[in-house]
Amino acid sequence: MLKIYGIHRSRAARNIWLAKELGLPYELIPVVQSYRVANPNAPDAPLHTRSPAFLKVNPNGHIPTVDDDGLILHESLAINLYLARKHGSPLAPANVAEEGQMTMWTLWAATEAEPNALQVLMHTVLNAPANRDPAAAEAATAALQAPFAVLDEALAATGWLVGGRFTVADLNVAEVVRFATPAKALFEAAPRVKSWLAACHARPAYAAVLAATKAET
Numbered sequence: 001m002l003k004i005y006g007i008h009r010s011r012a013a014r015n016i017w018l019a020k021e022l023g024l025p026y027e028l029i030p031v032v033q034s035y036r037v038a039n040p041n042a043p044d045a046p047l048h049t050r051s052p053a054f055l056k057v058n059p060n061g062h063i064p065t066v067d068d069d070g071l072i073l074h075e076s077l078a079i080n081l082y083l084a085r086k087h088g089s090p091l092a093p094a095n096v097a098e099e100g101q102m103t104m105w106t107l108w109a110a111t112e113a114e115p116n117a118l119q120v121l122m123h124t125v126l127n128a129p130a131n132r133d134p135a136a137a138e139a140a141t142a143a144l145q146a147p148f149a150v151l152d153e154a155l156a157a158t159g160w161l162v163g164g165r166f167t168v169a170d171l172n173v174a175e176v177v178r179f180a181t182p183a184k185a186l187f188e189a190a191p192r193v194k195s196w197l198a199a200c201h202a203r204p205a206y207a208a209v210l211a212a213t214k215a216e217t
C-alpha cells in the first residue's frame with residue numbers, strides 16, 4: 001500500500017488530496033515538522049523531519065515523502081504527477097501533450113508562485129505574530145500580481161488549466177495558490193482564479209482533507 005510520510009498540516013496534504021481523488025488506499029505515517037516539536041532530541045519525541053530514522057527515508061529532512069511499494073519519492077508536486085500518471089483517471093494526462101501542459105503548470109506553481117505565496121502565508125498567518133513582517137507580506141503580494149494575471153487568463157477558456165476538466169495540474173496549482181489566500185486583493189483582481197479555487201475546494205476529496213486537517217492536533 002502507498003505510504004505517505006507527513007501530516008495533514010504540511011505539503012503532504014497535496015498527496016492525500018490526490019490519493020482521495022483517485023480512490024487510492026494509503027497509510028499515513030505521521031512525521032511532523034521538527035520546528036513543531038518542543039524538544040526534538042528527547043528520546044520520546046515524535047518522529048519528525050530531523051529524526052535520524054526519517055532522514056534515512058528522506059535525507060532532505062522534509063515532508064512529504066512517499067513509499068510506493070519500495071519506490072521512494074520526495075517532492076509533493078512531483079509525487080502527484082507520478083501518482084496521476086500511474087493510476088490514470090480524468091485527473092491524469094490523456095496524451096503526451098497534456099502531460100507536457102500538466103508538468104508546465106506544476107513547475108509554474110513551484111517556481112513562479114510558491115516562494116511568494118509561502119511568504120504571504122508565513123507573514124500573515126503561519127508565523128507567530130512577533131515573527132510576522134507586514135512589509136514582506138506586502139512585497140510578496142505585489143510580486144504575485146503578474147503570475148495571478150497569467151493564471152486568470154489561462155482559466156478564461158474553460159475554467160480549468162488542461163483539457164477542460166479538473167486534473168492534477170489544477171490540484172497542484174491550487175495547493176500552491178491556497179497559500180496566498182490571506183492576500184484577498186489578489187483574488188479580487190483575478191476573479192477567475194477566485195472562482196476556480198472555490199471550485200477546486202468544493203470537491204468532496206478536498207473537503208475530506210480539510211476536515212482531517214482540522215481534526216489533527
Ligand SMILES: N[C@@H](CCC(=O)N[C@@H](CS)C(=O)NCC(=O)O)C(=O)O
Pocket residue numbers: 009010011012033034035049050061062063064074075076077
Ligand atoms: N519542495 C518540497 C518542500 C517540502 C517542505 O519544505 N516541507 C516542509 C513542510 S510543508 C517541511 O518538511 N518542513 C520541515 C522542516 O524543514 O524541518 C515539497 O514540495 O515537497
